[in-house]
Amino acid sequence: MSIVKExxxxxxxxxxxxLQE
Known part of the structure; x- marks a missing residue:
């Protein structure tokens, strides 16, 4: 699951x- 989280x-x-641009 950690891979998906990253x-x-x-x-x-x-x-x-x-969004910042």
């Missing part, structure tokens, strides 16, 4: 960066 965290980070 992947989800990376997705949230990318989404957040897109």
């Amino acid at each position: 992947e989800h965290k990376a997705t949230l980070r990318k989404w957040h960066e897109e």
